[in-house]
Amino acid sequence: MRTTMFERYGGFSKVRGIVSDFYDKVLDSPSLAKYFTGIDMRRMIDHQTKFVSQMMGGPASYTNEQLARVHANLSIDARSYGEVVDLLTESLEDHGVEAADVAVIRDDVMSRKVHIVTIR
Ligand code: HEM
Known part of the structure; x- marks a missing residue:
């Protein structure tokens, strides 16, 4: 039987460690940190753990509509987006x-x- 990435890498606790390191990197970035001023990072780690788990074939589900709604007023440009994706990639690699x-x-x-x- 085929197992999901979520199962192979050790479930929520493993993903949470990756996501927690990912946000440390985000907050260390001068261009990204400003987006997260006043945001409850514990709550962010919970949400993003669910999201990354979903991408690894685990439980939890975020729709694109939800993603659009939460980011709608944040004025995110393509450069910041690319930086976030790179930091997530790096965090996944760091954790093997x-x-x-x-x-x-x-x-x-x-x-x-x-x-x-939302900014082109
Ligand atoms: C790369 C793809 C991204 C994914 C998959 C993603 C995913 C998420 C998720 C799942 C949440 C929580 C939603 C909820 O509250 O239920 C969230 C919130 C948030 N995201 Fe993203 N995000 C991404 C990119 C970004 C980027 C590029 C930025 C800024 C540079 C950003 C800034 C934020 C902020 C500030 C919040 C909190 C909004 C609030 O609570 O008011 N995200 N994101």
Whole structure:
């Protein structure tokens, strides 16, 4: 039987560690940190853990409509989006996710760009 990436890499606790490191990188970035001023990062880690788990074939589901709604008023440009995707990629690699699996997650995230970027 085929297992999902979510199962192979160790479920929510593993994904949470990756996502937690990812947000450390985001907050260390001078261009990205400003987006997260006043945001409850514990809550963000919870949400993003669910989102990344979903991309790894695990439970939880975020629709593109939800993503569009939460990012609608954040004035996110393509450059910031690209930076976030790169930091997520780096965090997955840091935690030993295989290149082929990283590529699947990266492609999935890139396909959501149109729902998140609002400044051209
Ligand atoms: C790369 C793809 C991205 C994904 C998959 C993603 C996913 C998410 C998710 C799942 C949430 C939580 C939604 C909820 O509250 O239920 C969220 C919120 C948020 N995202 Fe993103 N995001 C992405 C890119 C970005 C980028 C590029 C920025 C800014 C540079 C950003 C800034 C934020 C902020 C500030 C919030 C909190 C909004 C609030 O609570 O008012 N996101 N994102």
